[in-house]
Every structure is written in structure tokens, then in C-alpha cells.
Amino acid sequence: MLSLGAIANKVFGSSNDRKLKKYDPVVAAINALEPEVSALSDEALRARTDEFRKRLAGGETLDDLLPEAFATVREAAKRTLGQRHFDVQLIGGMVLHEGRIAEMKTGEGKTLVATLPVYLNALTGKGVHVVTVNDYLAKRDAAWMGQVYSFLGLTVGTIEHELNDEQRKAQYACDVTYGTNNEYGFDYLRDNMKYLESEMVQRGHTFAIVDEVDSILIDEARTPLIISGPLDDRSDFYNTIDVFIPKLKDEDFELDEKTRQVSLTEEGNEHIEQLLIEADLLKGDSLYDVENVSVVHHVQQALRAHKVFQRDRDYIVKNGEVVLIDEFTGRMMSGRRFSEGLHQALEAKEHVEIQPENQTFATITFQNYFRLYEKLAGMTGTALTEADEFMDIYGLDVIEVPTNRPMARIDEDDEVYRTAKEKYDAIIELIRDAQERGQPMLVGTTSIEKSEILSELLKKRKVPHNVLNARYHEQEAHIVAQAGVPGAITIATNMAGRGTDIQLGGNPDMRLEDWLAEQAEKGKEPSPAEVEAKRAEIDADVQEKKKKALEAGGLYVVGTERHESRRIDNQLRGRSGRQGDPGASRFFLSLEDDLMRIFGSERMDGMLQALGLKEGEAIVHPWINKALEKAQGKVEARNFDIRKNVVKFDNVMNDQRKAIFEQRRELLADEDLAETIAEMRRQVVDDLVAEAIPEKSYPEQWDLEGLKEKIGNVFALELPVTDWADEEGIAEAEIHERLIKATDEAAARKAARFGSDTMRQLERAVLLQTLDSLWREHLVTLEHLRQVIGLRGYGQRDPLNEFKSESFTLFEQMLARLREAVTGQIMHAEIAQESDAPSLDITDLPPMEAHHIDPTTGEDEFAMEGADPAPASGAAPLRTRKAAAVALDPSDPSTWGKVQRNAPCPCGSGKKYKHCHGAF
The missing domain is CATH 1.10.3060.10 (Helical scaffold and wing domains of SecA)
Structure with missing residues (x-):
């Protein structure tokens, strides 16, 4: 029976449908211009850019120019990329131009959509920033979409980690600039530490389009950006305190897995006090005397390092370093570190060299950085579940843009097993069946550890597969690109922000790239004719494989457990069913999974046993899906409240930051x-x-x-x-x-x-x-x-x-x-004397590193090493000048x-x- 809301939607259409209708006349106007624009020569098409700029200077608005500008970009894309924007992509472009979030499913061509509003807004000459989740995508998209902009006479820049200030300034001076959220944020902070106005690299914050907007503005935004410099070395003290933690008994501490917090009990306090007194590390009799504040802090961090953080789940040890793992993407975050001494405590726990701590020079949250922009827009495949947060924090409305072709993916009900072993057995049976039928499969796991457990089980059964996780992310784009080959089995940690489509039959462009790289290694340089012949051969092979994959049912996405955020599950599901392709998705759960265990699986276990559920059997019912989604919704709401609270506190600091930075800029000017x-x-x-x-x-x-x-x-x-x-x-x-x-x-x-x-x-x-x-x-x-x-x-x-x-x-x-x-x-x-006149040249910044801190947990992740990209003149650090x-x-x-x-x-x-x- 339909609810009243569903009946009303059928009669009047949803609010999203009503919002979409207003774009229809504009799409019709753009399409009507196509014959006229198609008839123009390349030079005439390029000349439209100057014409648009003159009309803007003459008093017309960007909205006035929109139909003609979009038609121009569509034609330029046809001529440079061989791609023509679909009508739904035109709608996506208008949503972005209005400063909203366009939710577009995976494979709908979001990268191409961005060219429309980027070109239109770049006509003002104030610069447009396109924000990506990693350097690879920034470089790829700038080179790929840059063909369209360059054809139309715009300049394109890319912000990369290795650039010095002079190079960065040149990239920001371009009409369109691609870069990661971290690079933009750190450049803003560094600019506000410069001693000469001429050395600032950014030229304002007019319009930004954020790709994978949910990943950047929600997941990444939990941790502020921090620039800091080194403090005195205290590595001996970390090692000393670390020795005491393994001596604690279970009754000495209380661990809360939900909040990832641990604290000493009364017995634990007495036990640790005794150990510290014996080691002559305690002043007075009590651990909580004011002179022991530093010791308490070190004990607490060592306790967290041992009891909250797990090796191969939260971090790995690689080349004698503790490297953090991003819980959302499963990637190694090289160079990122926890703050407040937690990373040093982890290094002491793993007996690797302890790096010195740091002092904060400047900090900002992504929420407050991105709110600097006069107009902000974003695109992603999954934003609706966080629509309230986008509106509340950023004032961004989410509009769901329809797919170009109807969605054909079948989302099957979850299967719930009593134990993890039964769950894995069922997954492996499904994988073997899919491989025999030639159906490509993507298996999503929530951690490196779990991806490797599954990989080991498949190796024992001699099932060929690829593993994509933090240990192997260098090849991630190529692994993902070929994950649609018939019978391919790809095990991956979270798929957020991978930025590469899984195309059924494989990705011909990636295959051609790999072949050209192989030829280069052999010292050969194929002729244009050989390249074209190889391209034709690869295209034919891909088409044949695509046919097989389609006959087998398209890409099958399997989730090995539910994430605490529905959006992350939807990201995994969204890898299947691109551009109307068939596909399927299913989640396998067990009562031993983290989400099920933490949120009360004891009662469910008893109930399943009472119902007579035998080993190897699963319970499957739509009600279970709904119950799980409700649990996830509660966790999301709690996490949103935490983030909102963080923003409220940071807004206080932000008012002061803006006052100081504005005052500083006035002083420089x-x-x-x-x-x-x-x-x-x-x-x-x-x-x-x-x-x-x-x-x-x-x-x-x-x-x-x-x-x-x-x-x-x-x-x-x-x-x-x-x-x-x-x-x-x-x-x-x-x-x-x-x-x-x-x-x-x-x-x-x-x-x-x-x-x-x-x-x-x-x-x-x-x-x-x-x-x-x-x-x-x-x-x-x-x-x-x-x-x-x-x-x-x-x-x-x-x-x-x-x-x-x-x-x-x-x-x-x-x-x-x-x-x-x-x-x-x-x-x-x-x-004293004219010859001794001091040097007052203070143009160089001090030695710096850049970090990410989560204010809710005190955890700190370096966003990159050596944030000062390059000393301009090779001069000594500031403090020695x-x-x-x-x-x-x-x-x-x-x-x-x-x-x-x-x-x-x-x-x-x-x-x-x-x-x-x-x-x-």
C-alpha cells in the first residue's frame, strides 16, 4: 500500500522533479543553437570567447550568456574529445553554475559536465578552481578537459605538491585551475604567513567546483588543515612510557569502541602510579598532581595507541614508518600524522624511529575554507543522504540529476549470517560461480585486514583475483579500469573517490597507455599508424569482452559488510550499472561485523538460534535492510552532530582568523x-x-x-x-x-x-x-x-x-x-654602527609541515610533508634570519x-x- 507521500509524489511529482523542470526550456534553447554553432569554423568558435567577454563587460550577466556558452562548450568537446554532452549533462552543468550540488550516478560523465559551468564562469577572468580528491585526478582532468578550454582560448593550470611559490602563482593566474582540497587550503594558510604581498600565490576565491563533494566536504572535513613546525625531541620519554602499557590488566582500563576512547579505571590509575613511582617518573604521590600533567598526557596517548588503534586496520608499518590508513578510502596516507603525541606513541608501540612533535603556525577547517568562495558547487554520485548537512553547513542545495539511460542494476536484499566464517564461505561460492559464468565482480571490504583475509581464502581455493587497497594504490587506476573484464574479480577497500570508471569489457584508453609504456620500456617508439592499428585491435577486443560481460549480467558488486554511513555503501553499489548497463549488488553481513556487534547483535543472535537457523544458512528479508538503514541513519545523525559542534567552535576561531588575516593583508599592502x-x-x-x-x-x-x-x-x-x-x-x-x-x-x-x-x-x-x-x-x-x-x-x-x-x-x-x-x-x-646594520629581510617562511587534525578525537593526519613547497631564494629559515x-x-x-x-x-x-x- 502506498504512503500518502508516495501518492502525492505520483500526482504532483517530487520537489526534485519540480526543480528539474525549470531547466527544460534552457536545454531546449541550447539544443536549438547546435546547428548554428556546429557550422562555425574552429577560429570562429574560438572567437566566441572574446565576444562573450565583451558582452559581459557591456553589462550582460553570466545567466544571459549561458545557452550560447554551453552550446559553444558542447561543440568544442565534440571537436577535441569526440564527446557530446547529453541533455542530462547540460542540466548538471546548470545545477553547478547555480552554486548547488549535482548528484549524478557513477559513469554519467561528471568530469565532462564540469566543463560547462567552468568555461562560463571563467569568462569573468577571476579564475575558477576545480577541486579533486587526489593529485592523479587533478593532473588527469586538467590534461583531459584542458583540451576543451585551450581550444576555446582559456588557460589551464594544475596545482601539484612539488611546485614552488612562483610556479603556483602562475597556475593560479590561469583562467581554470585544478588541484586538491589540501593544496588549495594549505596555499591559503601559507599566503597568510607571507611577508610580501607580491609573494602570495592565490588571487581570490570566486567560484569552486568540488568533485566527489561528499568525500571532501564531509569525510575530509572532519579534520582541519594545520601548518606547523618542529618542537624539541622527546623520543626517549615516549619509549619509557610505552613499556608500562603492556603491563596493564584488562580491569585497569575501560574501552569504548563506539567512540574509540579508552580511559584508566581506579585500579588502573593506582597500577600506573605504582609503575611510574618505581621508575622515578612521578613527582609527588598522585598521577593527577599539576606537575604531572605532561606524564598523564603521555600515558593517555600510549594507552590509546595500544588499545584503540590496530595495526593493518588503522595504520601499517612500512619502511620503518607508521603510515596511517584512510578509513574511508582504504588508502595509505603517506606523510600524514596524528597530533598531540599520538603518532609518537604509535611509533614507540611499533619500536620504530620516533619523529619530533610540532607547533601550530596556522589552521583552518575545510568548512571555513570553502565558505570563503563567493560561489561554491559540487558533484558526486552520493549526496542525498547528507543533504541536510550540506544545506546546514554550506548552504548547498542537492539536486538529483536523472541518468542518461534508465538504471538497470538489481539491488538484492542483504544476506545475514551468524558468523564471519559462514559469511566468507557464501561470498567465495558466489565469486566462483560468477567467475565460471564470466561475470566481472567487485568485492568491497571495510579495511585492508579484511581485504587480505578474503584474498588469502581465495588463494587457498586458487581463484585468480586482484587486490586494491592501501598497499597497492599506485596501480589503483589501472586495476579499477580493467575490473569490468569478464570473470575479473577485484577486491577493494572503500571505493570513495577512485575517480576511474569500471567499464564493462575494460577501458581501451588505459590498455593503450599500458601498451605504449611497455613499448617505451623496450626502447621502441611506435609510429602513428602502429598506434592506430593497436587502438583498433584493443577496441575490437574490448567490444567482444563487453558483450560477454553483458550476457553474464554486468558488474556484480558485493559488500562484505555494511559501513556506518549509507553513503559509503551507495558509493560501492554505484560502481555497477553505469550508463544503463545491467548489474547487481548484494551485501553479506554477519553478527560478528563491527556495525552489528557494536549496535547490539546479542539479541539478534539469540533470536536466529531460536528460529532454528542452521550453519551456512542466511536470513534474507527487506525488513532487515530497513532496520540496518535506520541504524546507519542514527549513526550518521550522531556523526553530523559531532561535525556541527566542531564547526560551531571553529566558527569562533574563524572570526578571529579572518580579522587577523585581513589586518595582516592590509599591513602588507x-x-x-x-x-x-x-x-x-x-x-x-x-x-x-x-x-x-x-x-x-x-x-x-x-x-x-x-x-x-x-x-x-x-x-x-x-x-x-x-x-x-x-x-x-x-x-x-x-x-x-x-x-x-x-x-x-x-x-x-x-x-x-x-x-x-x-x-x-x-x-x-x-x-x-x-x-x-x-x-x-x-x-x-x-x-x-x-x-x-x-x-x-x-x-x-x-x-x-x-x-x-x-x-x-x-x-x-x-x-x-x-x-x-x-x-x-x-x-x-x-x-651600533652603520656597518653592523641588521638585515631586516624576512621574506622567507620558517620550515613547515602540513597536517590534518580531527578536533573531535584529537587525531592528527599530515596532509603532506614539508608544506613549504620551495624556499624562494635558498635562504636560511626565518628563525635564523x-x-x-x-x-x-x-x-x-x-x-x-x-x-x-x-x-x-x-x-x-x-x-x-x-x-x-x-x-x-
């Missing part, structure tokens, strides 16, 4: 900072006077002695402040005025002595370096605050409001410290070198460095 420095100097005087002479206070309550001392410390001036109080009728305003006059005169004398150019360089160097240093310290403070603010909930206070309030106070304090530190350094600066005179001069901080935070300040104030000139 301003050639003369004298007025800014003067404002800061006067504000410092205001703050010092307000502190020493409280409002509405009597003269006997004034702290003029303290004011005199602070004026001396900050401004290097000996002023008779205490004597002024003896003058009859002296008021606060008069003292304030005298201090402003004295400090302004001192600054003017210094500027005259240094010379205008040197003074401008000094002001810029000190201001930017101090701002960067304080901002980095502020980031660490906010991260620590975020970790503990949740405890305020126990006091019936909203942690988010508390975080907003506290972080704002910390931000104001940081700005006050900035003013004082900058003023103090400039007023103390001296140049600070001004340096021959000998230490107490009045010149640039001659002091590296001063310990708790050491006396070299200026002679008698204070600790951290409370004086080191207060940044």
Missing part, C-alpha cells in the same frame, strides 16, 4: 606603517595610564612609581613621572599628554637617527613577526581551552557560549600584548639571539624574558 605604529604606541600609553591611574581615583591612589617603571621598560625612557605628581593641580589628562609627547618625540628621534628606509623596514619586520608569533601562541591556547571547556556543562553553563566569551577575552589580551611587544621592541632597537649585530646590546633585541623564556631579560629590566620582551 600598506607601504608605510608609521601611522599604525604610532597608533599602537599611543594606545600602549593609554593602557599604562589607565592601569596606574584608575578612573575617578584620588592622587594618593595613583601608582606613579609603577607607571614610571613600565614606561622605562617599554619605551626605554627615564621620565620624572613621580615628580609630576608633586606639581599643584596636576590631573590625569596632563600626565597622559606629557607621556604621549615624550614617547612621540623619542620615536621621532629614533626615526631620524635610523633613516626613513631602515625605520620602515624595522617597523614592518617587528610588527609582522610579533603578530605571527602571538597568533601561533593564541592558537595553542584556544586549542587547550576547547579541550577543557566541555567541563563547564557540568556547571549548567553552555560550553559554546563560555568558549565564545573566553576566546574573545584571550583575543583582546593578545592584541594588547601585540601593541606592547611591538612598541617595546621598536623603542629598544639600536644599531632575525637581525643580528656583532655583540649582545641590551637596548637592541635583535642582537640577543634565542633567549630562554624563564631567563632574565637581556634588556636589564630585572624581569623574566617571558614577562618583558618575550611577551609574544
